[in-house]
Amino acid sequence: MLGFFKPRERLAVAFGPPAARVDVPHSDIEIDELFSGYLRAYESAWRAFPDALPLLRSLRASGHRIGLLTNGTEAQQLAKLRRTGLFDAFDVVCTSERIGFAKPEARAFAVFTSELGVEPAACLFVGDDPMKDADGARAAGM
Structure with a gap:
């Protein structure tokens, strides 16, 4: 569970x-x-930071693949991305509900990088939780 x-x-x-x-x-x-x-x-109250979409678009225009790995539920996270206008900025959205693993578990990051089509060592993971995001990403080889 x-x-x-x-x-x-x-x-x-x-x-x-x-x-x-x-x-x-x-x-x-x-x-x-x-x-x-x-x-x-x-x-x-769902809002995107004003610079979020321009940054994501700039990264994609530079050839980077952009993904989202979240422990949130599928329906809620997709609704949040649509409401904030960020949905189309991502190549891949992985929710722990859909993939069956949650951060900081290394398997969550492995599924994420597989779906994104990048090797973990070539991936920079940005998050707001030092343990779930930073420690999990490091443990997965990012």
């Missing part, structure tokens, strides 16, 4: 003890409503 949560499980983890003093509803309907409100707010 890759650790994906259903809405009710996610709320229990986020708001349950010992987190902040938030009363989590007990009925499934109330929990679903609470999560739906959270999800709407989360999705409405």
